[in-house]
Amino acid sequence: MTECIICDEQAKLLPNIHIDGDRFKCPRCGAFEISGSLVAVLRQKGTEYTADQVAKLSSWVRYQNMRGEIPCKMLTVADYDYITAMPIPEISDRINRLLAFVAGCQPSLGQTFNMKDPALIAVSYSKNGVEVDRLLHSLIESCLIAKTDREDHAEITPAGYMRCEELHAR
Numbered sequence: 001m002t003e004c005i006i007c008d009e010q011a012k013l014l015p016n017i018h019i020d021g022d023r024f025k026c027p028r029c030g031a032f033e034i035s036g037s038l039v040a041v042l043r044q045k046g047t048e049y050t051a052d053q054v055a056k057l058s059s060w061v062r063y064q065n066m067r068g069e070i071p072c073k074m075l076t077v078a079d080y081d082y083i084t085a086m087p088i089p090e091i092s093d094r095i096n097r098l099l100a101f102v103a104g105c106q107p108s109l110g111q112t113f114n115m116k117d118p119a120l121i122a123v124s125y126s127k128n129g130v131e132v133d134r135l136l137h138s139l140i141e142s143c144l145i146a147k148t149d150r151e152d153h154a155e156i157t158p159a160g161y162m163r164c165e166e167l168h169a170r
Contacts (some may be wrong), residue, residue: 003041004029006057009118014071021074029058033074041077051127053084059131062122064097066101088125095135096167098124099144103156103164112153 004011004026011026020036029078042049057075060083064072089097101123102113115136116129126132139145144160147153156164 005034005039006032006061007054007122023071024087025071026061026118028122029061030066030119030122031071032061033071035074035076038075038080042082052088055088055121055125055127056083056086058122059125062119066123066146091135094124094126095138096163098132098135099139099156099160099165100167102145103161106156109158109161112148112150112155114152115154116152122146 001010001014003009004024005022006024007026007028009026009028011024011029014023014025014031016023022036022039023033025033030113039127057080061072061075088094098120101120106113115133120126120132120136121129124132124135126135136145139160140147140154142159143157144163145154146157149157
């Protein structure tokens, strides 16, 4: 185990199949390959590497994984520049992404999910677990998810699944 080069979560460093780069499997970001030159840039940035940049990179990798790219294509310095220049989505979009991700992982009524899953930070473009908690609270208040008896677990309500169907139809 090692720290993820993007988010600092404990991650697996996978066998390297490229001459210049590393492969990671991170519980927050997902699976990705990263060029040696970008690794050097990220290590050089140190304290200049902002929470917004981490959120954008982590979310981008997770989204690629959700689209079936596992690991996602090798991240380069050009990708870093492009991804970190993008704006963070609006709150409503972040909430919808969070709901859609959870629904994709829980296709049946009554299944539960862990509200502390690090992947939820990435899919919602959050900087940390506190932001995810606030987004999840909004979903609870909207009756789209409901807490269960099991600590830190929730389930999607029928209204939540219906919202996902509406979003998918757009």
